[in-house]
Amino acid sequence: MRLQKATVFALYAVLELAADPERQLTAVEIADKYGISAHHLAKVLRDLGRAGMVDAVRGVGGGYRFAGNPKRLTLMDVIRIFEDIGADAAEPLPRAADPDIAEGLRFVLDELRGQAVATLRSISLSTMLKLVGRRPWVAGEPATPARRPARLAG
Amino acid sequence: MANAQRSERNHPDRIRPATEADLPGVIALDEEVTGLLKPSYWRDMFERYGARPGESRFFLVAGAGHRIDGFIIGEVRAWEFGSPPCGWIFAVQVRAQQRVRGLGTRLFEAVCDGFRAAGVDRVRTMLARDNTVIHAFFRSQGMIAGPFIQLEMHLD
Numbered sequence: 001m002r003l004q005k006a007t008v009f010a011l012y013a014v015l016e017l018a019a020d021p022e023r024q025l026t027a028v029e030i031a032d033k034y035g036i037s038a039h040h041l042a043k044v045l046r047d048l049g050r051a052g053m054v055d056a057v058r059g060v061g062g063g064y065r066f067a068g069n070p071k072r073l074t075l076m077d078v079i080r081i082f083e084d085i086g087a088d089a090a091e092p093l094p095r096a097a098d099p100d101i102a103e104g105l106r107f108v109l110d111e112l113r114g115q116a117v118a119t120l121r122s123i124s125l126s127t128m129l130k131l132v133g134r135r136p137w138v139a140g141e142p143a144t145p146a147r148r149p150a151r152l153a154g
Numbered sequence: 155m156a157n158a159q160r161s162e163r164n165h166p167d168r169i170r171p172a173t174e175a176d177l178p179g180v181i182a183l184d185e186e187v188t189g190l191l192k193p194s195y196w197r198d199m200f201e202r203y204g205a206r207p208g209e210s211r212f213f214l215v216a217g218a219g220h221r222i223d224g225f226i227i228g229e230v231r232a233w234e235f236g237s238p239p240c241g242w243i244f245a246v247q248v249r250a251q252q253r254v255r256g257l258g259t260r261l262f263e264a265v266c267d268g269f270r271a272a273g274v275d276r277v278r279t280m281l282a283r284d285n286t287v288i289h290a291f292f293r294s295q296g297m298i299a300g301p302f303i304q305l306e307m308h309l310d
Contacts, residue, residue: 071254071294074290114283115283118283118284118286118289119299121286121290122286122289122290122292123290123293124290124293124294126294127290127293127294130296131296131298134296136298
């Protein structure tokens with residue numbers, strides 16, 4: 001799955017701001033951290049503001065602040081502001097001479113998209129930030145803290 | 155651990171192994187959540203996971219008195235398609251009014267403690283793709299996609 005540039009910028013910005021909802025950052029500060037275009041990010045932040053996910057703080061020392069519930073907002077909520085990758089979106093395929101083959105390919109591609117959509121809907125911003133903190137991609141698996149087993153009551 | 159302590163303050167229901175007296179509460183909670191009454195299924199589940207609790211089978215409930223607010227069921231399974239022993243969770247329910255207060259997390263942590271005590275270091279589950287609530291719950295506990303794929307077909 002390839003997300004549009006604006007969508008990825010939006011995810012960077014929302015996750016950066018949601019990591020500390022009290023903090024406000026300018027578009028330039030976020031863009032510098034991620035090495036992306038501040039001009040493009042500013043447009044993305046305006047869209048996020050219209051969607052109610054960030055608040056614009058005006059004046060000297062202004063910037064953007066997260067405005068939402070990070071346990072409720074999901075990655076899919078952010079993505080759908082910028083593009084339609086929903087389960088109902090038909091997989092675009094070029095016109096084919098053999099419609100059965102084309103339908104078969106669409107069926108398989110829809111299966112892939114269905115998995116992706118379910119995953120993006122299930123991961124809240126809060127869960128995503130916890131995932132980033134655990135860095136499971138380093139070990140190739142989730143790092144679970146070792147805990148002493150507790151005795152069950154009863 | 156801090157999460158578990160915070161969850162316990164928010165929701166003081168005791169987590170304990172299920173007894174036969176809990177079955178009506180479990181059946182009622184499942185019907186409330188799923189809209190389906192299936193007493194024989196839950197009696198069978200209790201026979202297999204509750205009545206003969208070993209160190210590898212867990213049927214845990216949370217509730218005060220005969221009111222069951224949540225339950226979780228799991229067991230240690232081994233060598234299915236080459237998988238070394240691991241914990242499997244195959245049922246979890248929390249009463250709708252009691253959600254987002256940490257009870258599901260406490261049930262999850264309790265069954266994971268049981269799995270650890272049984273000597274396994276991995277836990278798996280399977281759920282309906284469109285069940286966003288449960289999917290988000292397991293994700294919030296730290297679960298990610300595993301190395302197995304679920305497949306099925308119609309039997310004509």
